[in-house]
Amino acid sequence: MGAMGRLPTITEQQLFQAAESLLLEAGYAGFHFKALAEKLGVARSTIYNYYPKKEVLITAFMVHQLNQVVEKMDAAAGEEEPVRALIQLWGRYANMHQMLQVMPYIDQEASEKVKKNMQKMFQLLQEMREKIMDVLAREQKAGRVRSDIDLKTMTGLIMSTVQIPVHHQSEASWSKEVYTLVSDAIRA
Amino acid sequence: MGAMGRLPTITEQQLFQAAESLLLEAGYAGFHFKALAEKLGVARSTIYNYYPKKEVLITAFMVHQLNQVVEKMDAAAGEEEPVRALIQLWGRYANMHQMLQVMPYIDQEASEKVKKNMQKMFQLLQEMREKIMDVLAREQKAGRVRSDIDLKTMTGLIMSTVQIPVHHQSEASWSKEVYTLVSDAIRA
Amino acid sequence: MGAMGRLPTITEQQLFQAAESLLLEAGYAGFHFKALAEKLGVARSTIYNYYPKKEVLITAFMVHQLNQVVEKMDAAAGEEEPVRALIQLWGRYANMHQMLQVMPYIDQEASEKVKKNMQKMFQLLQEMREKIMDVLAREQKAGRVRSDIDLKTMTGLIMSTVQIPVHHQSEASWSKEVYTLVSDAIRA
Amino acid sequence: MGAMGRLPTITEQQLFQAAESLLLEAGYAGFHFKALAEKLGVARSTIYNYYPKKEVLITAFMVHQLNQVVEKMDAAAGEEEPVRALIQLWGRYANMHQMLQVMPYIDQEASEKVKKNMQKMFQLLQEMREKIMDVLAREQKAGRVRSDIDLKTMTGLIMSTVQIPVHHQSEASWSKEVYTLVSDAIRA
DNA sequence: CATGAATGAGGCTTCATTCAT
DNA sequence: GATGAATGAAGCCTCATTCAT
Incomplete structure (x- = not known):
């Protein structure tokens, strides 16, 4: 049966x-x-x-996802208009952010492996943040981004746009509009 | 008595x-x-x-919180610079947004009361969104806010800024900087 | 309020x-x-x-009920046709039997008072049984009830008829029919 | 495999x-x-x-038991003296009736499965009742059972005898005596 | 390896009962 | 006495995880 x-x-x-x-x-x-x-x-x-433990599986999976995004960020950062490219990337990985929300609920002490994965995740997130900040710093030096605002705040703005709901429009028009707003916000 | x-x-x-x-x-x-x-x-x-059930307590609490915020939004919307006031409000209720993240995990079917509370929450969130949109529309009509971008997207931007982490600075400087960015983003 | x-x-x-x-x-x-x-x-x-305890209340109540029935049985036993009278009594107290079903579930050890009440109940039930048996014995002696069957079995039959559902007919026709059957069963 | x-x-x-x-x-x-x-x-x-729930187990068990009895009833109904056979069957399944007493306390709403099982139980009980009634009707037609009493009442009498306590005698003598009483009660 | 069975830990709920006013 | 609030014990149930095949 x-x-x-x-x-x-x-x-x-x-x-x-x-x-x-x-x-x-x-x-x-x-x-x-x-x-x-x-x-x-x-x-x-x-x-x-x-996977010997639920937490290990989840964190391993998240590390995998973050790795993918970070990789694509490198490409984006090298493009002509890196901020636009980054925001387009965000549009494509809208889910990821949602997934990251669960991080605070994971029991780090579950096992050594979990702890390692969590550290890796934080490291990757930090890397993401830094990549954005690097891009902004570069653009700032080139006079294309304002200097009167803390880079961290602008980075936060860009990372937070991932939260703007996509579903009342197409992904393409979403990223176009959001980019317009963000670029006006941070323009020198 | x-x-x-x-x-x-x-x-x-x-x-x-x-x-x-x-x-x-x-x-x-x-x-x-x-x-x-x-x-x-x-x-x-x-x-x-x-409270006869965990879900009832949580949702009742959230309704309570949302109610408070919505009330304060009315005051904010009536101020001289409503967008600034709103973002200041956000700074003060940064936690709230984090709490709302748990909404998708709540078992609506837990009881009638839960269902009612959830509906109330959605209604309040919608109300918040509309209050922001109203402010933006008003400002738009007064020529202070751009018209080339969908109002919904701008509303989304403002709601999402709640996610920008506060903890690397004081709440006051947070809202000052964020407001600068947002106002430049949405200015006509 | x-x-x-x-x-x-x-x-x-x-x-x-x-x-x-x-x-x-x-x-x-x-x-x-x-x-x-x-x-x-x-x-x-x-x-x-x-009442200081659930079990005390329940058992006190049952004792009260049983007392009432036993009292009425005395009257019934003295009538012209005692078996008929008893069965009529049964029809009127159909519920009682249902209530007695719960006896085995009561925690005797709950308190001294409970124990006493339970004993009283058993005693009253025994009394009921004996009253029926007395009637049957008397009728047997008078040649109106058969002697080839154990008195206890006939008593059991009469007590069990309380279970025959009443609701497909009126109480009166119920007791009439049941009496007819019983009297034919036990007739000498 | x-x-x-x-x-x-x-x-x-x-x-x-x-x-x-x-x-x-x-x-x-x-x-x-x-x-x-x-x-x-x-x-x-x-x-x-x-079994995912207490109620499911209990009802599943009861359905099982009732099924067994109903099956055996078919055999009994086909015998030479069907009423005697039925009452013997009763003697063997004295417990079953006691178990059925709990039916009213079962929470039907506990789950779909429970509801289904309960329905099945009612159906089986109905079937039992009908099998007895059929036997009585057949015997009535053959002139061996009286016609002045509602078949339902006689059926009720037979079903209720299950309540007559067995323990003051052997099962065999119990069913012998009870059968004597019942057959005299219902004889044409 | 894949599996189905067994388990223990932990959270959920419901009362009977006791307290303090 | 009558009350509303607080409590503890006891049963329910759901997994993550381990075992034996």
Whole structure:
């Protein structure tokens, strides 16, 4: 009654994909291995063969996501109009920010590995922030960005725009409008 | 016409205050009546005499908070420089936004009361959004706010600034700088 | 907001009446002082001024009920056709039997008083049984009741008829038909 | 195609058996998974792997029991002296009736499954009643059962005899005596 | 490895009962 | 006495995690 062989080896790909959609659907509180296993079509205990602890899985997944974004930021920072490129990037990763919200709820003490992953995450976030700040500093030096406001505040503004809801318009027009606003805000 | 039963040991004030700090410390996942009771120095079951369900308490508390903010927004909207006043308000209620993040995790089906509270919250949030939009529209008509950008996007920008971290500076300088940026962004 | 004086002194009458209806509605499992207090329109704690324990109240009430029935049985036993009279009595006290069902669930150890009440109940039930048996014995001696069957079994039959549902007919026709059956069953 | 996970330590048989004895000992009010688990020598939570709610287990068990009885009734109804056979059946399932007493205390709203099980139970009880009525009707047509009494009342009498206590005698003599009484009651 | 079963820890709730006014 | 508030004990239930196959 039901499948009985055990072919369905799962890949990290599938795991992370399932984790993402579950995290977005249910948030941290609703993120259970039970639901995850169902999404993947495997037994709950199978997941333990890959990740020994819920927190390890979640944080590993987040590190993975952040890594991806940071990589793309490097490309964006090198473009002609880096601020525009960054905001476009934000439009594409709107979910990510939502996911990061769960960070404060994760029990760091769950295991060594968790602690390491969390540190890595903070480091990556810091890196993101710095990349933005670097871009702004560069643009400031070139006279294209104002100097009367703390760089940190402007960085905060840019990072916060990720929160502006996308859904009343297309992603493209969202980033176009938001960029217009931001560039006027920070222009020298 | 005097008191007749035992005198209450905790006030709703205290309850809401404890709820707020717990919610901020621990997030929704870590919000237990157990922890709350400890914070208040009463038995867990005592809280059930006031609120029959965790969700009811949390949502009631949030409605309370939102109500307060909405009230203050009315005053802010009537001031000389309403946008500045609004952003100052944001600075003072930075926590609130963080609290609202937990909304998606609340089980609406927990009870009728919860559903009602949630509806009230959505309504209040909508009201907030509209108050901002009204201010912007008024300023636009007076020629002080640009017309080439969707009002909704600008509203989104203002609401999102609540996310810009306050803690690397004083609240006053935070709101001053943020206001400078925002006003340059939306100026006609 | 709500009555505030404390006039509503309650009588044992009212208490027992409320207890009966609650017991029938909700059974022992659903018999809570909370519900009882609501029925009576007093505070929960008020009941404790009369009965110090749930079990004491329930058992006291049952003793009261049983006493009433036993009294009426004496009258019935003295009538022309005592078996018919008894069965008519049964029809009128159909509820009582339902109430007795809860006896096994009562925690005898709850208090001394409870133990005493329970003993009294058993004694009264025994008395009932004996009264029926006496009647049957008397009738047997008079040649109106068969002697090939153990008196206890016939007594059991009569006591069990209380279970035959009344609601598909009137109480009067119920007792008439049941009496016909019983009298044919036990006739000499 | 062999077993793959751990082998179950308890069978449904054992579960139902334990449930029965607990239900009889403690009644509905005293029926806890805690006590049940102790009886079975497993952890409380283990039972939740089989039945997600107390009410589901109890009702599932009762359906099971009723099914068994109904099946046996078919055999009994086909015998030479069906009424005698039925009453013998009663003797063997004396407990069942006691168990059915708890029905009114079950919270139907506990879950969909509970509701379904309850409906099934009512249906089975109805079926039982009808099988008896059919037998009586058949016997009536054959002139062996009286026609001056409503079939329903006689059916009620037979069903109620289950209440006559067995313990002052052997089961065999119980059913013999009871049958004598009943057959005389209903004889044409 | 994959699985299904078992478990323990921890949070949720509901009363009976006690307190203080 | 009557009350409303506070409490503790007890049962419910849900996972994350571990075990045995």
